[in-house]
Amino acid sequence: MKSLGSTRRSFTPWLDKETKPYISFQNVTKKFGDFVAVDNLTLNIYEREFYSLLGPSGCGKTTLLRMLAGFEEPTSGEIFLDGVSLKGVPPHKRPVNMMFQSYALFPHMSVRDNIGFGLKQAGIAKAQITERVDAILKLVKLEEFAKRKPDQLSGGQRQRVALARSVVLRPKLLLLDEPLGALDKKLREETQFELMDLQHELGLTFMIVTHDQEEAMTMSDRIAVMDKGTVIQTGTPAEIYEAPNSRYVADFIGTVNTLEGKVKEKAAGKVKIVGKDGFTIEAATTDQFALNTDDTAWFSIRPEKIKVSRSKPDKQTNAVEGEVWDIGYLGDMTLFNVMLDSGTIMRASVLNAKRTVDDPIGYEDRIWLSFEPDAGIVLER
Amino acid sequence: MNRNWSIFNIVSVVLGFAFLYLPIVLLIVYSFNASKLVTVWGGFSTRWYSEMLSNQGLMDAAWVTFRVGLLSATVATVLGTLAALALVRHTRFRGRTLFTGMVYAPLVMPEVITGLSLLLLFVSVGFERGFWTVSLAHITFSMCFVAVVVQSRLVSYDMSLEEAAQDLGCTPFEAFYKVTLPVILPAVIAGWMLAFTLSLDDLVIASFTSGPGATTLPMKIFSQVRLGVTPEINAVCTVLIGLVATGVIIASLINKRKMVREARIDSKV
Numbered sequence: 001m002k003s004l005g006s007t008r009r010s011f012t013p014w015l016d017k018e019t020k021p022y023i024s025f026q027n028v029t030k031k032f033g034d035f036v037a038v039d040n041l042t043l044n045i046y047e048r049e050f051y052s053l054l055g056p057s058g059c060g061k062t063t064l065l066r067m068l069a070g071f072e073e074p075t076s077g078e079i080f081l082d083g084v085s086l087k088g089v090p091p092h093k094r095p096v097n098m099m100f101q102s103y104a105l106f107p108h109m110s111v112r113d114n115i116g117f118g119l120k121q122a123g124i125a126k127a128q129i130t131e132r133v134d135a136i137l138k139l140v141k142l143e144e145f146a147k148r149k150p151d152q153l154s155g156g157q158r159q160r161v162a163l164a165r166s167v168v169l170r171p172k173l174l175l176l177d178e179p180l181g182a183l184d185k186k187l188r189e190e191t192q193f194e195l196m197d198l199q200h201e202l203g204l205t206f207m208i209v210t211h212d213q214e215e216a217m218t219m220s221d222r223i224a225v226m227d228k229g230t231v232i233q234t235g236t237p238a239e240i241y242e243a244p245n246s247r248y249v250a251d252f253i254g255t256v257n258t259l260e261g262k263v264k265e266k267a268a269g270k271v272k273i274v275g276k277d278g279f280t281i282e283a284a285t286t287d288q289f290a291l292n293t294d295d296t297a298w299f300s301i302r303p304e305k306i307k308v309s310r311s312k313p314d315k316q317t318n319a320v321e322g323e324v325w326d327i328g329y330l331g332d333m334t335l336f337n338v339m340l341d342s343g344t345i346m347r348a349s350v351l352n353a354k355r356t357v358d359d360p361i362g363y364e365d366r367i368w369l370s371f372e373p374d375a376g377i378v379l380e381r
Numbered sequence: 382m383n384r385n386w387s388i389f390n391i392v393s394v395v396l397g398f399a400f401l402y403l404p405i406v407l408l409i410v411y412s413f414n415a416s417k418l419v420t421v422w423g424g425f426s427t428r429w430y431s432e433m434l435s436n437q438g439l440m441d442a443a444w445v446t447f448r449v450g451l452l453s454a455t456v457a458t459v460l461g462t463l464a465a466l467a468l469v470r471h472t473r474f475r476g477r478t479l480f481t482g483m484v485y486a487p488l489v490m491p492e493v494i495t496g497l498s499l500l501l502l503f504v505s506v507g508f509e510r511g512f513w514t515v516s517l518a519h520i521t522f523s524m525c526f527v528a529v530v531v532q533s534r535l536v537s538y539d540m541s542l543e544e545a546a547q548d549l550g551c552t553p554f555e556a557f558y559k560v561t562l563p564v565i566l567p568a569v570i571a572g573w574m575l576a577f578t579l580s581l582d583d584l585v586i587a588s589f590t591s592g593p594g595a596t597t598l599p600m601k602i603f604s605q606v607r608l609g610v611t612p613e614i615n616a617v618c619t620v621l622i623g624l625v626a627t628g629v630i631i632a633s634l635i636n637k638r639k640m641v642r643e644a645r646i647d648s649k650v
């Protein structure tokens with residue numbers, strides 16, 4: 001059976017029609033004055049899911065979290081948590097904790113008191129608070145800073161305090177607004193795995209906003225790609241990457257070559273597209289493919305799925321010649337920006353599987369790019 | 382910047398300060414005068430201080446002033462802080478401009494008018510004038526000063542702190558009490574000090590709104606001075622100056638510490 005790559009765990013409640021969503025946004029719209037921040041959005045999130053929101057700045061991610069936490073009421077539509085409407089439920093009565101994008105640490109309290117604040121508020125015994133705060137301090141590597149005030153910490157340290165403060169309560173639903181943005185790469189990766197473990201061990205549901213697609217890919221069960229207050233696509237990381245539903249999503253996640261063309265021949269499971277760049281593309285399609293002959297379509301293909309060769313490949317379609325315009329050596333792979341005769345630049349990447357190359361491709365060399373029919377995807381919008 | 386002070390600069394600064402502080406210095410010096418004549422130096426003595434302490438009328442007035450100050454400053458601080466919160470938090474309620482104007486109007490209202498209008502109010506309501514009317518009057522006019530001080534602090538206060546507290550299980554009131562109040566406390570205390578000092582100083586409004594048995598210290602001093610300045614009055618004034626100066630210095634120190642801390646935060650971001 002063919003599938004879109006390996007997944008972290010076999011957890012797919014969204015495919016099961018019987019499973020009830022844990023959180024459900026139903027036709028939620030949020031307006032600030034005339035400005036529509038969230039536009040008629042419907043979204044289901046399941047228990048124990050690790051759900052990421054990805055999208056450009058200002059697309060409404062924080063607003064979505066704030067509505068869940070109870071700081072904003074939807075202008076219209078309703079949000080359900082575990083089947084119960086959240087309408088009119090004040091923030092302190094929701095089984096939800098949020099880590100703020102601005103951290104919102106209490107300046108008059110030490111790191112320890114900041115983290116212990118919610119536990120104390122919940123009336124948990126002192127000894128137990130100390131124990132749990134100690135554990136979480138260790139997790140975020142801030143043991144030595146427990147007595148400091150927030151204004152005596154660096155940006156990354158403050159971010160970890162904010163993370164610890166929301167995580168320590170182990171709420172059923174944890175909302176994290178860019179929790180790791182200020183951390184260096186190594187610490188970020190460590191914390192990512194800690195978060196995943198924590199989520200798994202405690203059976204929590206996470207909803208996380210991030211600008212880092214790699215982070216979203218690593219951690220999430222599903223990703224929602226947003227634009228201007230709407231969700232463009234929801235899916236597993238592999239679905240989002242390998243089967244984007246639009247040029248917007250394809251472009252937003254990773255690098256992609258998008259070639260415009262017109263549908264020429266259409267048959268079951270495949271289509272021929274005559275590209276603007278003067279070569280014919282033969283591509284595999286799914287059953288849902290709805291375009292007709294002469295419609296405009298876009299063929300989108302990732303750089304790593306393109307084959308680079310000096311000699312002309314032995315096929316009529318899916319091959320094009322161009323001149324090497326730029327070379328980027330990344331260590332594990334090398335990127336080639338190739339200018340086609342039409343002027344379009346395509347990017348291909350070659351895995352450096354060997355340490356040495358016999359006949360290295362250089363600047364201004366003429367090379368051939370080719371690909372298999374199912375290496376890319378035909379997009380309708 | 383030109384660091385060489387010209388003669389003109391020095392002279393004008395000296396004259397300015399002399400004009401401001403010479404009378405006060407003279408007053409303080411003469412409060413230690415042994416002579417009964419105010420303007421003739423008769424040697425050093427603390428006689429007028431002990432006489433001041435045994436002057437029952439003066440002491441009564443001081444006690445009234447102290448009580449009025451304490452009560453009005455406290456109530457004004459509570460109301461002023463609430464007004465400041467309303468102004469900062471609800472940026473778009475109907476009639477906000479009017480409300481803002483009404484909160485700040487007493488700052489620029491001539492005291493005579495405030496005093497007179499309050500007097501008219503008390504008379505028409507049939508309120509017996511005395512301790513309570515003075516206190517009420519002082520609350521009214523010092524409240525807006527507190528509101529200004531607290532509001533200037535709240536403008537730089539991150540409201541998401543309160544949201545965070547609510548998120549962690551606080552009711553809105555608890556969030557205010559446990560997070561916002563401790564953070565803005567220096568400004569609230571500074572506001573209280575200011576209100577207390579204003580109440581201590583006030584002569585005009587108290588004269589309008591006070592009644593028998595509730596003579597405040599400034600009123601007492603003013604009436605005594607009309608019969609001639611005695612060294613005893615100098616002593617009282619010296620004590621008052623000391624109190625007010627201490628209050629102002631403490632209030633500004635509190636504010637300064639807050640600013641230094643904020644500057645430190647800013648430089649780290």
Ligand SMILES: Nc1ncnc2c1ncn2[C@@H]1O[C@H](COP(=O)(O)OP(=O)(O)OP(=O)(O)O)[C@@H](O)[C@H]1O
Pocket residue numbers: 032035037055056057058059060061062063064101
């Ligand atoms: N209280 C508010 N009043 C008016 N407009 C608001 C308010 N809060 C958010 N907006 C607007 O709503 C839009 C969405 O804001 P939001 O904070 O949700 O964006 P975001 O996706 O979290 O962006 P970022 O990635 O930069 O954090 C923005 O255009 C913002 O200007």
Ligand SMILES: [Mg+2]
Pocket residue numbers: 061062063101177
């Ligand atoms: Mg945001």
